[in-house]
Every structure is written in structure tokens, then in C-alpha cells.
Amino acid sequence: MTQSTSQPLNQYTSFDATTKGDRTRQALLEAAYEQFIQRGFHAASMRAIADGVGITPGGIYNHFAGKDELFAAVVLAYHPLTRIFPQLIAAPGDTAEERLRNAAQAIATELESDEGLLNLFFAEMIECQGKHLGTLSEVLMPKALAFITELHASVETPPEITPFGLLQTFVGTVLATVFTRRFLASTGAPLPALAGIEEFMDIYLHGILRGD
Amino acid sequence: MTQSTSQPLNQYTSFDATTKGDRTRQALLEAAYEQFIQRGFHAASMRAIADGVGITPGGIYNHFAGKDELFAAVVLAYHPLTRIFPQLIAAPGDTAEERLRNAAQAIATELESDEGLLNLFFAEMIECQGKHLGTLSEVLMPKALAFITELHASVETPPEITPFGLLQTFVGTVLATVFTRRFLASTGAPLPALAGIEEFMDIYLHGILRGD
DNA sequence: CCTACCGATCGGTAGG
DNA sequence: CCTACCGATCGGTAGG
Numbered sequence: 056m057t058q059s060t061s062q063p064l065n066q067y068t069s070f071d072a073t074t075k076g077d078r079t080r081q082a083l084l085e086a087a088y089e090q091f092i093q094r095g096f097h098a099a100s101m102r103a104i105a106d107g108v109g110i111t112p113g114g115i116y117n118h119f120a121g122k123d124e125l126f127a128a129v130v131l132a133y134h135p136l137t138r139i140f141p142q143l144i145a146a147p148g149d150t151a152e153e154r155l156r157n158a159a160q161a162i163a164t165e166l167e168s169d170e171g172l173l174n175l176f177f178a179e180m181i182e183c184q185g186k187h188l189g190t191l192s193e194v195l196m197p198k199a200l201a202f203i204t205e206l207h208a209s210v211e212t213p214p215e216i217t218p219f220g221l222l223q224t225f226v227g228t229v230l231a232t233v234f235t236r237r238f239l240a241s242t243g244a245p246l247p248a249l250a251g252i253e254e255f256m257d258i259y260l261h262g263i264l265r266g267d
Numbered sequence: 268m269t270q271s272t273s274q275p276l277n278q279y280t281s282f283d284a285t286t287k288g289d290r291t292r293q294a295l296l297e298a299a300y301e302q303f304i305q306r307g308f309h310a311a312s313m314r315a316i317a318d319g320v321g322i323t324p325g326g327i328y329n330h331f332a333g334k335d336e337l338f339a340a341v342v343l344a345y346h347p348l349t350r351i352f353p354q355l356i357a358a359p360g361d362t363a364e365e366r367l368r369n370a371a372q373a374i375a376t377e378l379e380s381d382e383g384l385l386n387l388f389f390a391e392m393i394e395c396q397g398k399h400l401g402t403l404s405e406v407l408m409p410k411a412l413a414f415i416t417e418l419h420a421s422v423e424t425p426p427e428i429t430p431f432g433l434l435q436t437f438v439g440t441v442l443a444t445v446f447t448r449r450f451l452a453s454t455g456a457p458l459p460a461l462a463g464i465e466e467f468m469d470i471y472l473h474g475i476l477r478g479d
Numbered sequence: 480c481c482t483a484c485c486g487a488t489c490g491g492t493a494g495g
Numbered sequence: 496c497c498t499a500c501c502g503a504t505c506g507g508t509a510g511g
Contacts, residue, residue, distance in 0.1 A: 079496090095394045097309040101490060113492075114496045122490065177389040182307045185453040192454040213469055220462035224470060227447040231439030239435060241397040242404040250432035257425055258436060262474025291480090313506060325508075326480045334506065481511090488505075495497085 080118045082108040088129050092171030096126055096182040130179055130187045135172040137191070138165055139226060140199040151210045152264055156256050159229050163252035166233045173233060211265050221263070228259045292330045294320040300341050304383030308338055308394040342391055342399045347384040349403070350377055351438060352411040363422045364476055368468050371441050375464040378445045385445060423477045433475070440471045 086107030090099035101122060105112045119125040131137070139162050146158035166172050179187055199222060207218040216224070232255040239249055298319030302311035313334060317324045331337040343349070351374050358370035378384055391399055411434060419430040428436070444467040451461055 095307060095309060097307060098394060100488080102488090111497055112490085113498080116491070117496065174393050177393050180450070180453075181386050181389050181393070182310065185450070188450065188454050192456075196454075213466070215466055215469075216462065217460045219456070219460040220466060223447045223451060223462050224443075224467060227443030227467070228440070230446065231436075231443040234442065235435045235439040238392070238397070238400065241392075242400050242408075244404075244431065248429045248431040250428065250435050254425070254427055254432060255436060255439070257427075258474035259470060260474070262470035262472070312504080314504090323481055324506085325482080328507070329480065483509090485508075486506100489503080490501105492501075493499090 076118070079108065079110070079114075083115060083118055083125070084129060084132055087125050088133050088171065088175070091126060091129055091178060092174040095174075095178045096122075126179075126183070127187055130175065130191065133172065133175055134179070134187075134191055135166060135176050136195055138162070138172065139229070140195045143225075144198060144202045151206055152260055154206070155225060155260060159225070159232075159252050159256050162229050163232055166229075167236070170237070173230075173237070212263050213265060216263065224259070224263065228255055231255065288330070291320065291322070291326075295327060295330055295337070296341060296344055299337050300345050300383065300387070303338060303341055303390060304386040307386075307390045308334075338391075338395070339399055342387065342403065343406075345384065345387055346391070346399075346403055347378060347388050348407055350374070350384065351441070352407045355437075356410060356414045363418050364472055366418070367437060367472060371437070371444075371464050371468050374441050375444055378441075379448070382449070385449070424475050425477060428475065436471070436475065440467055443467065 083104065087099070087104045089107065090104050093099075101115055102112045104125070105115055115125065119128065142161045142165065143158045146154045146161060148154035148157050179185060200218065203222040203225075204218040207216075207221050212221060229252070232250070232252050236249055236251070240246065295316065299311070299316045301319065302316050305311075313327055314324045316337070317327055327337070331340065354373045354377065355370045358366050358373060360366035360369050391397060412430065415434040415437075416430040419428075419433050424433060441464070444462070444464045448461055448463070452458060
């Protein structure tokens with residue numbers, strides 16, 4: 056069994072695990088992801104990760120040079136931005152509004168289905184001071200920016216909103232939805248009273264699309 | 268000198284440090300805050316915190332039962348929510364729109380002036396699984412909810428937005444501003460192209476206030 | 480509040 | 496990939 060409940064969808068690190076070494080490496084990525092999102096970078100131990108794939112701690116170093124490199128590989132494979140941008144580009148819809156709404160729905164659903172994705176984002180920013188984000192955005196940004204520039208040209212937005220600003224406010228609104236919902240849920244707030252992605256998007260799209 | 272660059276403004280933990288023990292305790296809170304925001308909970312060491320106030324590690328235990336209790340005290344004193352809610356309630360303005368806009372401006376300015384405040388939020392959620400957020404919201408929520416309920420009644424919002432949802436979407440939008448700006452800045456994106464609190468609030472207020 | 484120290488655990492390595 | 500182990504560092508305590 057090489058299948059897992061949390062496979063990286065990213066083309067840059069995912070591959071068919073044909074050889075034994077590849078399968079172990081893939082299993083290590085998954086076990087490391089679980090440990091990092093549950094405990095953060097520093098509290099996750101190489102021993103617990105090794106246990107997760109049934110090898111001894113020393114065996115990890117046949118696949119990754121150290122804990123930092125292992126974390127970097129997990130970030131590249133699982134970081135939420137690697138999920139957000141492809142979903143944004145691929146979202147169906149006849150109008151810009153429909154495409155944005157569908158994309159937001161898909162992204163929010165994915166981020167809420169796996170609590171760890173946001174944890175990975177935060178763990179990287181705090182415990183590693185965001186040092187992997189440069190590489191990540193270099194890989195992901197070009198396509199996202201090309202997409203949003205085209206979309207920006209097709210709609211009427213407030214004049215001070217650049218294409219970059221459109222991408223930023225859209226992603227920010229989706230993250231705000233998922234983040235505030237998780238936070239409020241953890242405080243025991245009544246879930247029915249909370250705003251979800253539909254409400255956030257109603258506000259956002261009404262606020263940013265001035266051509267309707 | 269008991270003054271510091273990052274004083275807790277919270278009435279629940281701040282006090283005049285008159286006795287020597289009080290001053291040491293206060294200095295410990297500040298030194299611990301610095302370590303926790305820079306390294307996260309687990310990577311911050313009791314030794315470094317003790318060094319920050321010029322005592323030996325054992326001395327900390329005269330003031331706090333352990334690392335967990337010290338972190339809990341830092342969260343109560345410095346957590347961004349303890350800054351956000353009072354600013355929201357105190358913001359000036361003749362209309363609801365003005366009050367929200369002024370509050371957002373003040374909150375964003377404060378959160379951007381001290382990078383650590385967001386780090387504390389994230390460190391708590393990842394490394395401590397949000398276990399302090401219940402206490403925090405019990406303390407802060409009643410006033411905030413009373414305020415927002417009154418404000419909600421005075422404006423025309425989309426029918427599906429509850430008072431709770433208004434509070435959630437407002438705070439979420441402010442956090443989205445600060446978070447996306449920090450993230451994009453760390454990737455080297457050009458700052459002038461980024462949306463700031465004015466742009467986020469233009470979109471948000473236009474989206475949520477339907478009575479204009 | 481300090482000195483001196485404890486057991487535990489950590490990331491990583493040598494050698495096979 | 497395992498066995499066996501290293502030095503380092505950790506949170507915390509006893510006793511004064």
C-alpha cells in the first residue's frame with residue numbers, strides 16, 4: 056500500500072513510487088507531514104517520523120540530509136499554496152464571478168478537509184521564518200499571475216485594485232474564511248451563526264465587482 | 268527601567284510593577300514574549316528567557332510554575348485579540364462605516380508595527396493546539412459581541428449575515444490584510460502593487476453595507 | 480534568586 | 496537500512 060489519505064498533488068515532488076527506495080521516501084514524506092502539522096517543526100522528532108514508516112531513525116538519512124531538508128520537501132509537497140493556485144486556475148464557470156466563486160468553494164473545502172494544511176503554512180512562517188516561501192512562490196506565482204491578469208482585464212474592479220491586488224484579496228478572503236472558522240470553532244462558538252465561504256464570497260464579490 | 272518597547276496593554280495581566288518581584292515577573296513576560304515570537308514555543312528555551320532578564324534559569328520558577336504557564340501568561344498579555352477587540356470598540360466615527368474603517372486602520376497599524384503579535388497567534392494554534400483560545404475568548408468576547416450586535420442593528424447588511432458573522436468577517440478581513448501583506452513581502456513581491464487596509468476595507472464595506 | 484545537578488530526549492553519525 | 500552510540504541541550508528540581 057503506497058496510497059495514503061493525504062497524497063501530495065504537486066507535480067514537483069509527487070511521482071510513481073516504483074522502486075523500494077522511492078516508496079520509502081514517499082512514506083517518509085507522508086509520516087513527516089503528519090508529525091509536522093500535529094506538533095510543529097521543532098516538536099516533531101525524527102524518531103516519531105521513522106516510527107511512522109517502520110524504520111529506525113538512522114534510516115531517514117538515506118533519503119534526506121537532515122530534518123531541515125525533510126521539512127523543506129514536505130513544504131514543497133503539501134503547502135496549501137500548491138493546492139490553492141491550481142484550483143483557482145482550473146475552476147469552471149461562464150463568468151468571472153462564477154469562476155471565482157467556484158474556485159473559492161473548492162479551495163475552502165480542501166483546506167477544511169485537512170486541518171494540517173493551514174498548520175503547515177503557519178509552522179513554516181513561525182518556526183522557519185518563511186524561508187521556503189520564496190522558492191514556493193517562484194514556482195507557483197507565474198501561472199497564477201498570468202491567470203489573474205487575464206481575469207482582471209475581463210471585469211470591472213475598483214481602479215486602485217491591481218491584478219496582484221486582486222489575487223491577494225481573493226486568496227486573503229478564502230484564508231480568512233477558513234482561519235476564522237477554525238478559530239471560532241475551537242472557542243466553542245455556535246457553528247450555525249458563523250459565516251462560511253458563501254457569505255465571505257457574497258461580501259467579497261459584491262465589493263469587488265462593480266460592473267453588475 | 269521597567270519600560271519596554273512591547274508593553275502588554277491588557278488590563279488582566281498588566282499592573283504597576285512596584286515590588287522587585289513584580290518587576291522581575293514583568294520583565295520575564297517581556298523576555299518570554301520576545302523568545303516565543305521569534306522561535307515559537309518549543310524552540311524558545313527557558314535559559315534564553317532567563318538570560319533576557321539577567322537571572323539564572325532556576326529563578327524563573329519563583330514566578331511561573333513551568334514553561335506552559337509562562338506561555339499561557341504571555342498569550343493572555345500579548346495575544347492580538349486582546350488588542351483587536353478594544354480598538355474595535357473604541358474606534359471613533361459618526362457612522363458605522365466610519366467606525367469600522369477607523370477600527371480597521373488602527374488594528375492593522377498595530378499588528379504591522381509588531382511582527383510578533385501574529386506569530387504569537389500562530390504559535391499558539393500550532394504548538395499548543397489552540398488550548399488557550401477558550402479562556403481568551405471568554406474574557407474578550409462578551410464586550411465585542413455586545414458592541415457588534417448594536418452596530419449590526421444600525422446598518423443594513425445581507426440578510427444571512429448574523430452579528431457574529433459581522434464580527435467574524437470584519438476581523439477576518441483585517442487579519443487577511445496583515446497576513447497576505449507579510450507573506451507577499453517575504454516573497455519579495457513589489458510592495459506598491461499590494462492591497463493595504465484601505466483597499467481591503469473598500470471592498471469589504473462596499474460588499475457588506477447595502478444601505479448606501 | 481543562585482549553584483549544581485538530574486533524567487530525558489534530541490538530531491545526527493560510524494560502521495557494517 | 497540497522498545497531499549502537501555521540502555530544503548537546505532541554506525543562507525542571509533540591510538545597511540553600
